[in-house]
Amino acid sequence: METVVNDIRMYWREAGRGAPVVFIHGFPFHSGLWSDQLDRLPRRWRWIAPDLRGFGGTRAEAGEEGLSMEAHAEDLVDLLDALEIQRAVICGLSMGGYVAFALWRAHADRVRALVLCSTRAAADTDDARRARYGLAARIRREGAAAVAEVMLPTLLSEQTRRERPEVVQRVREMIEATPRATLVAALMAMAERPDSTPLLPTIDVPTLVLRGSEDAIIPAAEAERMAEEIPDARLRVIDGAGHVPNLEQPAEFDRELVLFLEAIEGE
Numbered sequence: 001m002e003t004v005v006n007d008i009r010m011y012w013r014e015a016g017r018g019a020p021v022v023f024i025h026g027f028p029f030h031s032g033l034w035s036d037q038l039d040r041l042p043r044r045w046r047w048i049a050p051d052l053r054g055f056g057g058t059r060a061e062a063g064e065e066g067l068s069m070e071a072h073a074e075d076l077v078d079l080l081d082a083l084e085i086q087r088a089v090i091c092g093l094s095m096g097g098y099v100a101f102a103l104w105r106a107h108a109d110r111v112r113a114l115v116l117c118s119t120r121a122a123a124d125t126d127d128a129r130r131a132r133y134g135l136a137a138r139i140r141r142e143g144a145a146a147v148a149e150v151m152l153p154t155l156l157s158e159q160t161r162r163e164r165p166e167v168v169q170r171v172r173e174m175i176e177a178t179p180r181a182t183l184v185a186a187l188m189a190m191a192e193r194p195d196s197t198p199l200l201p202t203i204d205v206p207t208l209v210l211r212g213s214e215d216a217i218i219p220a221a222e223a224e225r226m227a228e229e230i231p232d233a234r235l236r237v238i239d240g241a242g243h244v245p246n247l248e249q250p251a252e253f254d255r256e257l258v259l260f261l262e263a264i265e266g267e
């Protein structure tokens with residue numbers, strides 16, 4: 001489906017009816033990241049998975065500043081308005097979590113609850129920033145294949161890479177489908193994103209922090225600290241998954257998500 005939000009046509013997928021849950025994909029993916037969830041999750045919630053500006057079917061002139069976390073958050077608010085949704089559960093994976101923080105910072109009243117999966121509140125360290133600039137330079141020369149080469153070994157757990165070639169292939173296809181300009185602009189935007197750590201104690205909605213036990217990108221201690229600093233947060237660990245638990249261990253991911261949504265239903 002497509003709707004005009006701000007200056008672009010935003011593409012999104014949806015399934016089910018009921019209380020809305022918005023899935024925000026990570027970098028460098030698109031809404032197809034959530035296709036197992038949209039196919040299999042119970043129909044009593046309304047699952048909405050947009051392609052962020054520049055990704056998947058949502059094409060945009062990806063200027064170096066156009067893909068900030070704040071810009072994505074404003075697009076999502078416009079999408080919620082277009083769908084006449086006042087508040088939704090926001091589930092962000094990795095970069096999607098950074099967008100969820102930007103949404104909380106500017107529009108907390110639109111957030112019913114948060115699911116923060118494989119993500120962190122802190123801004124980039126200097127080393128992480130330098131690595132992003134280096135990767136952006138390689139992408140300009142070599143295209144998306146450079147991202148697949150750098151990221152695939154860290155995105156998925158060793159078990160997934162060994163036993164689930166179809167998942168590796170899906171991830172590679174999503175990476176390679178992302179336009180070069182988007183990849184570069186998104187790396188710049190992530191490098192410049194603000195520190196969201198001061199926001200954590202202000203999050204006064206129920207929150208689920210999810211991490212894969214084998215996540216090579218977000219250390220366990222960082223996820224634990226994030227869950228401790230958010231007043232009403234619970235942390236769940238998905239065994240055998242790396243950075244993308246919803247693809248790597250979808251049954252377990254879905255189970256944790258549904259348990260959380262059921263638990264907050266009466267609150």
Ligand code: MLT
Pocket residue numbers: 025026027028093094095096190217243
């Ligand atoms: C993601 O999965 O969205 C990225 O790993 C986020 C990042 O590079 O910080």
